[in-house]
Amino acid sequence: METIEKPLGKITALLADLGLEVTYAYDDLVFVQNSAFLLQFTNRPMALKMFTHTDCEPAVAEEVEKQIIEAHAKAGFSIVPSGPYSITENDDETINLEFA
Numbered sequence: 477m478e479t480i481e482k483p484l485g486k487i488t489a490l491l492a493d494l495g496l497e498v499t500y501a502y503d504d505l506v507f508v509q510n511s512a513f514l515l516q517f518t519n520r521p522m523a524l525k526m527f528t529h530t531d532c533e534p535a536v537a538e539e540v541e542k543q544i545i546e547a548h549a550k551a552g553f554s555i556v557p558s559g560p561y562s563i564t565e566n567d568d569e570t571i572n573l574e575f576a
Contacts, residue, residue: 482517487524490547496540513540514561514573523554527561527575 484506488498491508500507506515506524514527526544528537545555560576 481521483521486551487515487548487553490551490553491544494540494543494547496544508544509540511563512537513544515555516558520554522552523556524548525558526555527558530560530562530576 482504484498484501487506491498496509496513498506498508499510504517506517507513508515512529512532514529516525516527518524526541528541541557545557548555558575562574562576564572564574566572
């Protein structure tokens with residue numbers, strides 16, 4: 477099976493230019509701004525899905541989402557809004573992600 481190179485450094489730099497911080501990255505997931513947004517790499521390295529945390533204020537989430545999509549498009553990335561998500565922590569320090 478071929479490993480797909482994930483351009484995490486480029487993603488991190490583009491987000492930083494917008495004043496957003498990558499809080500945590502694991503495998504194909506990139507948590508942004510204390511989990512307010514979640515980017516997920518797809519099988520194409522320049523295409524990502526973007527989820528918005530259910531606790532985000534809709535107007536703010538929409539504006540930031542627009543900025544993320546536009547900035548990444550200029551750099552050749554395709555960001556697809558993929559709906560809301562929630563995150564819960566388990567007693568054993570693992571997490572559950574739920575996508576709506």
